[in-house]
Amino acid sequence: MSIIKLLTSSVGRKILMAITGLLLAFFMAFHLFGNLFLFVGEDAFNAYVEKLHQLGFLIRIAEFFLVLFVGSHAYSGTLLWIKNRKAKKVVSSYSKVNTSSAARSAAFTGSIVFIFLATHWSTFWYKFNFDLQGMSYYYVVTESSVGFGSPAVSIFYIIAIALLGYHLKHGITSAGQTLGIVGTKYEKIYNNLSAIFWFWIPLGFILIPVWFGFLVRVI
Amino acid sequence: MNVNLKIWRQGSDSDKGILKTYRLENIDPNISFLEMLDILNIKLVKEKKDPVTFDHDCREGICGSCGFMINGRPHGPQKATTVCQLHMRAFNNEDDILLEPFRAESFPVIKDLSVDRKSFDRIISSGGYVSTNTGEAPEANSISIEKEYADEAFLSSACIGCGACVAACKNSSAMLFTSAKVSHLSLLPQGQKEGKDRVAKMVATMDEEGFGSCTNTGACSAECPKEIGQINIARLNQEYILSSLSGFLKKKNE
Numbered sequence: 001m002s003i004i005k006l007l008t009s010s011v012g013r014k015i016l017m018a019i020t021g022l023l024l025a026f027f028m029a030f031h032l033f034g035n036l037f038l039f040v041g042e043d044a045f046n047a048y049v050e051k052l053h054q055l056g057f058l059i060r061i062a063e064f065f066l067v068l069f070v071g072s073h074a075y076s077g078t079l080l081w082i083k084n085r086k087a088k089k090v091v092s093s094y095s096k097v098n099t100s101s102a103a104r105s106a107a108f109t110g111s112i113v114f115i116f117l118a119t120h121w122s123t124f125w126y127k128f129n130f131d132l133q134g135m136s137y138y139y140v141v142t143e144s145s146v147g148f149g150s151p152a153v154s155i156f157y158i159i160a161i162a163l164l165g166y167h168l169k170h171g172i173t174s175a176g177q178t179l180g181i182v183g184t185k186y187e188k189i190y191n192n193l194s195a196i197f198w199f200w201i202p203l204g205f206i207l208i209p210v211w212f213g214f215l216v217r218v219i
Numbered sequence: 220m221n222v223n224l225k226i227w228r229q230g231s232d233s234d235k236g237i238l239k240t241y242r243l244e245n246i247d248p249n250i251s252f253l254e255m256l257d258i259l260n261i262k263l264v265k266e267k268k269d270p271v272t273f274d275h276d277c278r279e280g281i282c283g284s285c286g287f288m289i290n291g292r293p294h295g296p297q298k299a300t301t302v303c304q305l306h307m308r309a310f311n312n313e314d315d316i317l318l319e320p321f322r323a324e325s326f327p328v329i330k331d332l333s334v335d336r337k338s339f340d341r342i343i344s345s346g347g348y349v350s351t352n353t354g355e356a357p358e359a360n361s362i363s364i365e366k367e368y369a370d371e372a373f374l375s376s377a378c379i380g381c382g383a384c385v386a387a388c389k390n391s392s393a394m395l396f397t398s399a400k401v402s403h404l405s406l407l408p409q410g411q412k413e414g415k416d417r418v419a420k421m422v423a424t425m426d427e428e429g430f431g432s433c434t435n436t437g438a439c440s441a442e443c444p445k446e447i448g449q450i451n452i453a454r455l456n457q458e459y460i461l462s463s464l465s466g467f468l469k470k471k472n473e
Contacts, residue, residue: 002466003467005423006463006466009422009423009426010422010425010426010431010432010433011422011432011455011456011459012459012463013432014432014433014456015456015459015460080431080432080434083390083431083432084389084390084391084392084431084432084434085431086324086429086431087323087324087325087390087391087392087429087430087431088322088323088324088389088390088391088431089322089323089324089391098292098387098438098441098442099389099436099437099438099441100436100437103434103435103436103437104389104436106434170435173435174434174435176453177435177449177452177453177456178435178456179456179460180453180454180456180457180458180460181453182449182450182453183450183453183454183457184457
């Protein structure tokens with residue numbers, strides 16, 4: 001089988017989605033590790049971001065791959081979605097729902113996450129890299145109008161991350177199925193670990209706007 | 220018992236179908252669903268009306284001919300039951316029952332509730348076979364197969380190819396069907412001769428036939444009259460990954 005044939009077949013596209021999806025989920029863990037410095041304190045967070053900046057070239061390579069993964073994941077997903085819509089005969093009828101809503105809404109939640117990522121890059125990423133205007137990184141996140149200083153940003157962030165968790169709830173089990181992990185001796189450990197990625201890591205992200213956007217102002 | 224049937228009537232795939240209502244009275248609750256349709260058709264013929272076309276053959280739940288949507292579910296409300304094995308006692312007196320054909324672009328409507336499932340045959344003929352020598356039947360015990368593999372292969376081979384999985388799927392994907400056929404043969408020593416080419420060919424045909432892709436929602440297994448499990452799809456994926464890897468390795472060696 002040639003590589004083009006593999007990547008353009010329906011199963012091949014799904015394998016690509018599963019691999020890029022899992023890599024992005026791993027990246028989320030790394031991203032959260034950095035974010036948690038916000039709770040350590042202003043200096044710790046600023047120092048951490050500064051450290052990342054000093055890596056310079058390496059960070060740009062990593063960013064290139066992240067965009068590549070997001071792009072190919074979304075591209076394959078969209079092509080499959082179109083194919084699936086074509087395969088379905090649309091008639092005025094009804095059928096009983098017998099699957100999980102996380103599975104059925106994966107394309108929708110994925111689209112929302114994509115919009116979130118676009119705003120995420122155009123605000124935090126852009127500010128951090130090119131438009132600090134003398135603010136500290138900590139201030140941009142916790143106080144500025146593109147950060148959790150704005151309740152609208154905080155609410156959108158919370159909703160988007162919750163949907164991302166919901167997306168991963170289906171995505172991670174689905175990737176296990178697509179990569180053939182289901183049915184092997186690794187199935188159990190894979191399923192046990194999946195909750196870290198679809199529940200605990202998104203929860204960690206959500207804690208940040210909940211604390212800095214709302215609770216810290218009330219207490 | 221009395222039932223109100225709403226049946227999808229459609230002359231051919233290019234026609235626009237409509238739902239027509241029929242009422243049947245004094246039906247014995249212990250007759251099968253297809254016998255109830257026979258009664259309806261006898262009535263329609265007597266009235267010089269066009270009888271309802273539906274597929275059926277063995278009426279024992281093993282041939283895979285029958286199958287349509289009953290109240291939005293392939294093969295009706297009873298779990299692990301084909302339409303022919305469904306009885307009127309599964310419904311209540313004065314129930315409204317909606318009958319539609321399996322809906323998928325790859326299953327063109329022949330007439331009414333009967334759909335053309337030749338796309339399944341083409342998936343099978345592209346790889347769902349084994350190569351054997353002609354001549355005398357081989358000694359039955361000459362190939363020993365471990366019990367767990369034999370059992371798993373048997374469960375996969377239970378697929379009757381009725382198409383309920385495609386009808387149940389929101390993407391009209393044929394993955395459960397294809398994966399059951401791939402699993403069945405790849406689990407047994409007799410299926411090894413075609414090796415990993417089988418899965419590549421069958422997936423390629425499945426894509427060409429216009430079926431959707433699997434998004435792992437599991438609707439197919441929930442509605443399958445033979446309870447073919449999701450594990451088959453995982454096995455197909457494993458086979459597919461191994462097939463592409465072995466394809467790359469072969470190319471390198473050449």
